[in-house]
Amino acid sequence: xxxxxxxxxxxxxxxxxxxxxxxxxxxxxxxxxxxxxxxxxxxxxxxxxxxxxxxxxxxxxxxxxxxxxxxxxxxxxxxxxxxxxxxxxxxxxxxxxxxxxxxxxxxxxxxxxxxxxxxxxxxxxxxxxxxxxxxxxxxxxxxxxxxxxxxxxxxxxxxxxxxxxxxxxxxxxxxxxxxxxxxxxxxxxxxxxxxxxxxxxxxxxxxxxxxxxxxxxxxxxxx
Numbered sequence: 001x002x003x004x005x006x007x008x009x010x011x012x013x014x015x016x017x018x019x020x021x022x023x024x025x026x027x028x029x030x031x032x033x034x035x036x037x038x039x040x041x042x043x044x045x046x047x048x049x050x051x052x053x054x055x056x057x058x059x060x061x062x063x064x065x066x067x068x069x070x071x072x073x074x075x076x077x078x079x080x081x082x083x084x085x086x087x088x089x090x091x092x093x094x095x096x097x098x099x100x101x102x103x104x105x106x107x108x109x110x111x112x113x114x115x116x117x118x119x120x121x122x123x124x125x126x127x128x129x130x131x132x133x134x135x136x137x138x139x140x141x142x143x144x145x146x147x148x149x150x151x152x153x154x155x156x157x158x159x160x161x162x163x164x165x166x167x168x169x170x171x172x173x174x175x176x177x178x179x180x181x182x183x184x185x186x187x188x189x190x191x192x193x194x195x196x197x198x199x200x201x202x203x204x205x206x207x208x209x210x211x212x213x214x215x216x217x218x219x220x221x222x223x
Contacts (some may be wrong), residue, residue, distance in 0.1 A: 017161060017199045021152040021192065025073040028189075036189065037076030039214035044148070044187075045083045047210075047217055051145060051183075052087075064090040066104055066131055066182075067148040069121065074150055075187050075214070082109050090142065092131070094167075095123045102171040103128035119165075132174035144182045147175070149208070151186040157196040158207035158220040160186050172206035185210035193218060 028036075052063065065084050070076045085091045085108060092104040096118045105124035113122035131144055149168055153161040162168055175181050184206070190213040211218040 014161070014164075014200050018152055018164060021161070022073070025152075025189075028073065033076055036214040037079050040075060040077060040187065040212060041079040041083045043214065043217060044077075044080050044212050045087060047212070048084055048087060048089065048146065063088075064092055064142045064144045065146045065148065066092045066094075066144050068094055068150055069123075070150070071121075075189055077148065077187055080148070080187075081107065085109060092129075092142075092144070093124055095126065095128050096121070096167055100166045100170050102167050104131050105129070132171055132177075146182050147184050148212070149184065149186055151188050151192075151208075153192040153194050153199070154186045154188055154208060154211045154218075155194045155196045155198050156218075156220075158209070158211075159196075159199070159201050159205060160208050161199050169204055169206070173204060176206055183210055184208045185212055187212045189213060190215050 048065070065081075067077060067081050067084070069081075070078060081091050081093075091107045093107045095103045095105050096116050097103055098118060105126045105128045107124045111124050114125050115122055129142070131142070131147075149160070149162075149172075151160045151162055155161075172184070175184075186208045188211060193211055193213065207220070209219070209221045211220065
């Protein structure tokens with residue numbers, strides 16, 4: 001998809017890398033996106049099944065996946081969310097709040113969505129829970145085994161290039177501070193996995209554990 005994508009290493013490298021990736025994504029046609037969505041459904045669904053079998057505490061019906069709703073040019077995960085729900089997972093979607101705070105609300109395929117007052121996305125109506133908090137009402141008992149997050153690209157060391165909004169950076173710093181957190185995974189197209197060092201990394205940037213693409217699972221936990 002990216003073809004002759006070239007990474008720059010100047011002071012504006014993050015901005016220019018984002019611009020190139022967005023342009024490449026905008027060129028992806030509908031059939032290609034649909035095939036990617038079907039492949040991601042299989043890839044992530046299979047990973048979740050294996051993880052559920054190998055970890056006794058991930059009891060289906062209680063284990064949770066914190067996911068997201070895809071923007072129009074992102075790799076589609078709506079079918080992934082439905083598949084995980086069908087496999088017994090509690091699916092949570094993000095709710096953007098003022099001051100770049102992320103909270104999460106339960107979602108099912110029949111949940112009506114509402115428009116965010118903060119950003120141009122839809123989300124479940126709630127109630128919401130702060131997954132990065134040690135305890136936050138009834139949601140603190142959720143066993144979040146997998147946190148799926150969007151990205152424009154991920155390098156082979158696990159560094160993620162996001163959209164630059166700041167919501168996930170702030171949330172992930174708090175999420176990582178707790179010893180009991182699930183697997184953190186980014187979802188990108190296959191050719192958005194870039195060589196290590198392809199873009200600038202700031203001190204607050206949080207690396208991911210896994211990368212899901214339509215064709216593979218890249219496990220970076222031992223790197």
